[in-house]
Amino acid sequence: MVDQPSWDLLADLQLLLEFHFMQNALLAGTLVALLAGATGYFIVLRGQSFAAHTLSQVGFPGAAAGILLHLSPVLGLIGFCVTAALGIGLRGRGLDAGWRGESAAVGGILAFALAVGLLFFSLYAGSVEAIYAFLFGSILGVTDRDVLVTALTAALALLALAVIGRPLIFASVDPEAAEARGVPVRALALAFLVLVALSVAVAVQIVGTLLVFALLVTPGAAAQRLTPRPGLGLGLSTVLSLLFVWSGLSVAYFSPLPVGFAVTTLAFGTYVLARAR
Amino acid sequence: MSHILAYDFMRNAALAGTGIALAAGLAGYFVVLRNQVFTSDALGHVAFTSGLGALVGGVQLLAGVFGGTIAVALGMGGLGGRARGRDVAVGTVFAWVLGCGVLFLSLYSRGRSAAGGTAGVSLLFGSILGLRPAQAVTAAAAGVVISALLLLIARPLLFLSVDPDVAAARGVPATALSFGFLVLLGATVAEAVQAVGALLILGLLVMPAATAQRLTARPYLGLALSGVLAVLFVWAGLVLAFYLPYPASFLITTLAFATYLVSRWGWLW
Numbered sequence: 098m099v100d101q102p103s104w105d106l107l108a109d110l111q112l113l114l115e116f117h118f119m120q121n122a123l124l125a126g127t128l129v130a131l132l133a134g135a136t137g138y139f140i141v142l143r144g145q146s147f148a149a150h151t152l153s154q155v156g157f158p159g160a161a162a163g164i165l166l167h168l169s170p171v172l173g174l175i176g177f178c179v180t181a182a183l184g185i186g187l188r189g190r191g192l193d194a195g196w197r198g199e200s201a202a203v204g205g206i207l208a209f210a211l212a213v214g215l216l217f218f219s220l221y222a223g224s225v226e227a228i229y230a231f232l233f234g235s236i237l238g239v240t241d242r243d244v245l246v247t248a249l250t251a252a253l254a255l256l257a258l259a260v261i262g263r264p265l266i267f268a269s270v271d272p273e274a275a276e277a278r279g280v281p282v283r284a285l286a287l288a289f290l291v292l293v294a295l296s297v298a299v300a301v302q303i304v305g306t307l308l309v310f311a312l313l314v315t316p317g318a319a320a321q322r323l324t325p326r327p328g329l330g331l332g333l334s335t336v337l338s339l340l341f342v343w344s345g346l347s348v349a350y351f352s353p354l355p356v357g358f359a360v361t362t363l364a365f366g367t368y369v370l371a372r373a374r
Numbered sequence: 375m376s377h378i379l380a381y382d383f384m385r386n387a388a389l390a391g392t393g394i395a396l397a398a399g400l401a402g403y404f405v406v407l408r409n410q411v412f413t414s415d416a417l418g419h420v421a422f423t424s425g426l427g428a429l430v431g432g433v434q435l436l437a438g439v440f441g442g443t444i445a446v447a448l449g450m451g452g453l454g455g456r457a458r459g460r461d462v463a464v465g466t467v468f469a470w471v472l473g474c475g476v477l478f479l480s481l482y483s484r485g486r487s488a489a490g491g492t493a494g495v496s497l498l499f500g501s502i503l504g505l506r507p508a509q510a511v512t513a514a515a516a517g518v519v520i521s522a523l524l525l526l527i528a529r530p531l532l533f534l535s536v537d538p539d540v541a542a543a544r545g546v547p548a549t550a551l552s553f554g555f556l557v558l559l560g561a562t563v564a565e566a567v568q569a570v571g572a573l574l575i576l577g578l579l580v581m582p583a584a585t586a587q588r589l590t591a592r593p594y595l596g597l598a599l600s601g602v603l604a605v606l607f608v609w610a611g612l613v614l615a616f617y618l619p620y621p622a623s624f625l626i627t628t629l630a631f632a633t634y635l636v637s638r639w640g641w642l643w
Contacts, residue, residue, distance in 0.1 A: 146461045201584035202638075204411045205631050208577040212627040215499050215574075219621050225495050232498070233476045307573075308476075311469040318462040355480045361473030368466050 102351045109347075119350060121239040122303070126342040128251040129299045130312070134338030135258055136296040137317030138331045139289060143269045146314045148185060148290065151203065152297045153309035155181040155210045160231040160301060161217030170231065170238075171246045174298035182294035186287040214306075233357040234305035236349045247299045254295045261285060266327055303342060308357045311364035312341060319371035337367060378616050386510035387502045387622070391608040393517025394569045395578065399604025400524045401562040402583035403597045404555060407535045411580055412464075413450055417563040418575035419468055420446045423475035425497045425567070430478045435493070436512075440564040447560030451553050500571035500623035502608075503615065513568055520561050521601070531555060532593050569608065570623040577627030578604060581634045588637040603633070 102109045114120055140149050156174045163173020218228050230238045239247075258265075268275040268282045276282045297309055304312050316337035320330045345360035378384050405414050421443045428438020479494045496504065505513065524531075534541040534551050542548050563575060570578045582603035586596045611626030618625070 141462060144461070146465055150465055201406050201411055201580050202634075204415060204576040204580050205584065205634055207415070208574045208581075208627055209631040211573045212577065212624045212631075215621055216624045219619075219624075225492065228495060228498075229476075229479070233472070307472050308469050310465040311473070314462060315466045315469070318466070353480060353484065355476045358473045358477040358480075361470045365466055365470035365473075368463070372463075 102347075113347060113350060118237055118239070119346075121241065121244050122236045122346055123343070125239045125244050125247045125299070126303050126346050127339065128247050129296075129303050130338040130342040131335060132251045132254055132296050133300050133313045134316050134335030135255065135331060136292055137313045137315075137338065138320060138327075138334040139258075139265060139269065139317070140293060140314055141317040141321050142266070142327075143289070145290075145293070146310070146318075148182075149293055149297065149313050150310055151185070151207065152178050152181055152294050153301065153306050153313075154207045156297055156301050156309075157211055157214035157231060157306040158217055159298070160306070161214045161221065164227065165217050165221045169240070169242050169246055171243050171250070171298060171302060174301055175246075175250065175295065178294035178298045179291055182290040183287070186290040230305065231301065232305045232307050233355065234301075234303050234308060234360070236303075236346055236356050239302055243302060247302065250295050250299050254292050257288070258292055261288060265289060303346070304357055304360050308361050311361040312338060315364040315368050316341065319367050322371040322374065341367075378613060382507070383503050383505070384612065384616060386505045386507055387612050388609070390505050390510040390513035390517075391502055391569055391612060392605055393514035393521075394565045395517075395604040395608040396601050397517040397520040397524070397562045398566045398569075398578045399582045399601035400521050400528075400597060401559055402579040402581075402604065403586060403600040404524070404531060404535060405559065406580060406583040406587055407532075408555075410559070411576065413447075414559065414563060414579055415576055416450070416464070416468055416471075417443050417447055417560060418567065418572040419471050419475070421564055421567045421575075422497050422572035423471050423478065425572075426475050426478035426482055426494065429482045429493060435497075436509075436564075436568075439497075439567055440561060443564045444557055444560035447556040447563075448553065451556040496571070497567060498571050498573050499621065500567070500569050500574065502569045502612070502622050505568070509568075513565060516561070516565055520558055520565065524558055527551060527554060528594075528597065532597075536593070570626055574623050574627045577623075577630045578607070581627075581630035582607060585630075585634045585637045588634075603630075607633070 102112065113123065140146055156178050159173040159175075159177025160170040161173070162177065163170035166173070214231075221227070229235070264275070264280045265285055267278075268280050268285050272282050296313060300309050300312050317330075317334045319337060320334035323333060324330050341360050341363045344363060345356045348354050348359040349356035379388065405411060421439050424442020424446075425435050425439040427442065428435050431438070482493065530541070530546045531551055533544075534546050534548055538548065562579065566575050566578050583596075583600040585603055586600035590596050590599060607626050607630045610629055611622055614620075614625045615622035
């Protein structure tokens with residue numbers, strides 16, 4: 098795409114940071130990876146990967162609505178995802194059954210959400226590139242305002258996760274004992290779903306609605322296969338997530354490969370290796 | 375109505391849409407009965423990737439969509455129950471399949487950005503109003519053949535789906551039927567991609583069937599109702615798309631989803 102990488106790391110780093118769009122993408126990507134890695138560990142611990150999948154698809158019309166209303170797409174994503182998270186948390190008890198649940202209702206909601214996204218994009222009448230960017234990710238679309246929104250969201254969400262982290266692990270591993278000890282299990286579950294929604298909302302900027310799973314759930318799943326210790330696992334999940342984002346963005350910058358392909362391939366390979374161990 | 379059908383693209387869409395919807399409605403009834411909703415969703419993702427893979431490889435798009443979808447359907451059948459219940463593994467593989475689709479899309483669009491971009495969007499969200507006459511006839515014929523084959527195996531397949539143990543004891547060839555249905559499902563998904571697209575497939579495949587199951591417990595009536603509903607949704611969606619500036623696949627999916635919600639009022643609250 099631009100200059101070729103030289104394997105001189107310092108020079109390559111200078112090349113990577115040469116353009117403003119790439120500075121934005123790397124900055125937002127780093128924040129996204131920090132949040133997604135940490136949240137993802139809890140998602141896998143709590144068996145809520147399907148809720149994450151559902152929330153990400155609901156995000157697609159959110160991003161489209163954000164663009165249509167001339168707001169930041171991240172704001173649209175946050176609005177739609179958090180609303181859906183509250184809905185799921187308050188009503189959708191069956192959702193944790195996930196792909197095993199095979200629910201026609203959930204399938205219908207997923208298809209309908211994507212259809213509404215299509216409608217918004219056709220009303221906006223923009224280029225197809227905008228649709229692809231929000232389905233599959235892009236390294237070009239992160240504006241200064243998006244970086245600001247991402248930074249605020251990630252800081253708030255990480256702070257909240259740090260506060261509820263310890264009781265959340267307790268409530269995830271042994272909900273009955275936690276409830277008996279006075280841990281507010283239901284409130285924690287709802288708060289956590291909102292955090293998942295925020296993570297999905299910011300992660301869509303980098304990998305797109307359809308590929309969020311690879312960044313949000315796969316690092317946590319691989320980390321859990323590699324270590325049973327929560328602290329170490331949480332760290333490992335975050336490191337993997339950072340690695341996926343940085344390598345994905347670099348590959349997309351230096352080669353014509355799309356960022357979504359790079360991130361999902363890394364995630365798939367890592368997961369296969371972690372399982373084979 | 376004659377006013378609408380005066381246009382070539384509407385005649386093609388109505389012809390192809392009827393065949394596709396009939397196959398989707400009938401196959402969808404078994405999908406819901408056999409708990410294969412997310413298998414179908416996965417096959418939709420595969421259809422997107424294999425269609426673009428075919429374009430990159432210089433093969434005809436439809437050949438890629440049909441070949442890839444049916445092959446993966448058979449592969450998933452081979453995994454059987456083992457593929458179930460591993461949400462993380464399933465999700466990671468789905469994401470990677472779509473990631474490969476994006477790679478093919480970028481390979482294909484290089485040097486012909488407009489055509490490549492449109493091919494991808496058509497696969498994702500359907501292109502029923504853009505069918506050529508030959509394509510429409512092929513789609514309609516394939517839909518009729520799939521529907522006929524489904525009706526041919528309907529009786530033992532219903533038995534097998536409702537009560538696998540008793541069916542096996544009575545000598546119903548369970549394995550052959552399951553694989554046979556997966557091949558037909560793969561072909562149906564490949565068909566439906568032309569109408570509503572890879573991402574909205576559940577709207578046409580699962581929503582009519584789920585509505586039919588809410589309305590009647592009798593299997594043959596439900597099967598027929600599911601087929602009729604799917605055809606009606608496509609017809610109504612096409613008529614609306616003629617007058618409204620909204621995408622046909624959005625209208626079809628929305629009609630199907632709204633009808634389902636009405637049929638199971640009280641699900642939300």
